[in-house]
Amino acid sequence: MESVLNILWGFPWWTWVLFFLVLVAIRDIFVQRAHTISHNFPVVGHLRYWLESIGPEMRQYFVANNREELPFNRIERGWIYASAKRENNYEGFGTDRDIYAHQHIFIKNQMLAYKNPTDHPNNIDPSFIPCAKVMGAYNNRRKPYRPASIINVSAMSFGSLSAAAVEAMNRGVMKSGAFHNTGEGGLSSYHKQGGDVVFHFGTGYFGVRDKEGNFSMEKMRQLVADNPCIKAIEIKLSQGAKPGKGGVLPGAKITPEIAEIRGVELGIDVLSPATHSAFSNIPELIKFIEDIAENTGLPVGIKGAIGKLDQWEELALIMVKTGKGPDFITIDGGEGGTGAAPPSFADHVSLPWTYGFSSLYKLFDKYNLTERVVFIGSAKLGFPAKAAMAFAMGVDCINVAREAMMSIGCIQAQVCHTNRCPAGIATQSKWLQRGIDVPLKSDRLAQYFKTFRKELIEITHAAGYEHPCQFTMDDAQVNVDDNDLNRALSATYVYNKNAVPFKGMQHLLDCPYLGGKAYVADIQKEQNTSKEVLNKTVLEPQKF
Numbered sequence: 001m002e003s004v005l006n007i008l009w010g011f012p013w014w015t016w017v018l019f020f021l022v023l024v025a026i027r028d029i030f031v032q033r034a035h036t037i038s039h040n041f042p043v044v045g046h047l048r049y050w051l052e053s054i055g056p057e058m059r060q061y062f063v064a065n066n067r068e069e070l071p072f073n074r075i076e077r078g079w080i081y082a083s084a085k086r087e088n089n090y091e092g093f094g095t096d097r098d099i100y101a102h103q104h105i106f107i108k109n110q111m112l113a114y115k116n117p118t119d120h121p122n123n124i125d126p127s128f129i130p131c132a133k134v135m136g137a138y139n140n141r142r143k144p145y146r147p148a149s150i151i152n153v154s155a156m157s158f159g160s161l162s163a164a165a166v167e168a169m170n171r172g173v174m175k176s177g178a179f180h181n182t183g184e185g186g187l188s189s190y191h192k193q194g195g196d197v198v199f200h201f202g203t204g205y206f207g208v209r210d211k212e213g214n215f216s217m218e219k220m221r222q223l224v225a226d227n228p229c230i231k232a233i234e235i236k237l238s239q240g241a242k243p244g245k246g247g248v249l250p251g252a253k254i255t256p257e258i259a260e261i262r263g264v265e266l267g268i269d270v271l272s273p274a275t276h277s278a279f280s281n282i283p284e285l286i287k288f289i290e291d292i293a294e295n296t297g298l299p300v301g302i303k304g305a306i307g308k309l310d311q312w313e314e315l316a317l318i319m320v321k322t323g324k325g326p327d328f329i330t331i332d333g334g335e336g337g338t339g340a341a342p343p344s345f346a347d348h349v350s351l352p353w354t355y356g357f358s359s360l361y362k363l364f365d366k367y368n369l370t371e372r373v374v375f376i377g378s379a380k381l382g383f384p385a386k387a388a389m390a391f392a393m394g395v396d397c398i399n400v401a402r403e404a405m406m407s408i409g410c411i412q413a414q415v416c417h418t419n420r421c422p423a424g425i426a427t428q429s430k431w432l433q434r435g436i437d438v439p440l441k442s443d444r445l446a447q448y449f450k451t452f453r454k455e456l457i458e459i460t461h462a463a464g465y466e467h468p469c470q471f472t473m474d475d476a477q478v479n480v481d482d483n484d485l486n487r488a489l490s491a492t493y494v495y496n497k498n499a500v501p502f503k504g505m506q507h508l509l510d511c512p513y514l515g516g517k518a519y520v521a522d523i524q525k526e527q528n529t530s531k532e533v534l535n536k537t538v539l540e541p542q543k544f
């Protein structure tokens, strides 16, 4: 035996390499049948598969220019990373964008910018922008809610995101006064870290389902009673990346923790059908909304991507006739993100955000319904100038999903559907998510939201306004085509936004329904202190 080992050790290293390659070649030609290229070009054929697998990274690092990549280009990602880290997020030398390009947006600045009066809340916190409307006010819900931040975390479930990512996001929204939408996977302990929560559910009714997988009002009522962090409920009708598409959660991915949170059985495949079992038409949907609102006291909204408008029109007509309906509507764009979707859906089904939102707003305007509803927009709106455009078109808040992921370290590897997210965000791998430092990442999300709001308020002031709700369709222009080079949004999308009732930022700060309690308390405390100091100096003038 020893002499055989001695002979083997005597071979030079390259003979071992050669031996290995011969084995690979034999496998390629005679054993495997799946890959023609490896069969026809043994050994070297593997290079092709390897190079293809690292192609996206190579292009991202070396080849793609700053504005080239999708869904988010390097400049956009860099802006989020720098904002989240409170680093220098400016650019030097002027814009590198072709500002004459088709669809380029311009916000029209005022000759003299808006100036805050002395005791204005934005002098204390330049990032304070609550929603100008109150969810549930029109329908007299028992617990109306005014989001304390116009930017919030969009629906992403625990399951599609890791526990560490969900926890970092919830702590981040608490620090920035925003809300955290749970996504379809139920309410987990990671969503209960102090931030306001919007409980979201889809056709799987995870967290509020009975044994047969149907919606359970009893569970809904109990969930809301046990969790005062839930401030509103969102019923998912569809999302931009895969409207009308159901899904399966494989039994193998159902851990005891996920089974408990979602209310499903261990190890058994769970179906999220394409349609709801709780309602089948628009009158039933409205009744379902009203039942949930009545049972929980909370504002109830719906989320949808826009395609055909006839059923939305039916909804509007019933809202006019009955005085009932959703308290808020989240409109997602076809360019929206997802944990996993077939490319045919993601690329082609449902309208892009500007087309979808403008169609819906116009329809609600036709029936004088815009004041009754809080409009939330989502789909790549997490940048201040884009948000200004969205406010000009009629949104009251925006939700961000992938931008929030980037603020806590997502590198746009685009592998959310594989469980191999290198940043530990869209994976259930314990090892990968261990890389997330939850307190640090929560600070990053909070800082991204604050920087975003501060820049949005600066753009708002440059346009001569106090709050972005005051933007009109004539405050933004878009490059159209060669005949009519540049037009106001009102001319391009053929409607005018209705004025949002707004009595000043102080009025919003004083609102009893304002959310984000921990964040807001700090602003109020600081404002009271500075008022006391001011009063003291006025009452007891200094003697010189």
Ligand SMILES: Cc1cc2nc3c(=O)[nH]c(=O)nc-3n(C[C@H](O)[C@H](O)[C@H](O)COP(=O)(O)O)c2cc1C
Pocket (backbone or CB within 6 Å): 154, 155, 156, 157, 160, 161, 182, 183, 184, 185, 236, 238, 239, 240, 303, 332, 333, 335, 336, 337, 338, 339, 378, 379, 380, 381, 382, 399, 400, 401, 402, 403, 416, 426
């Ligand atoms: C990882 C991931 C999971 C998502 N999960 C849900 C979900 O459970 N329910 C839903 O309605 N939308 C879901 N979405 C869509 C987002 O909530 C959002 O509507 C969409 O990504 C557009 O926002 P964005 O452009 O800021 O990413 C998910 C998106 C991502 C990236």
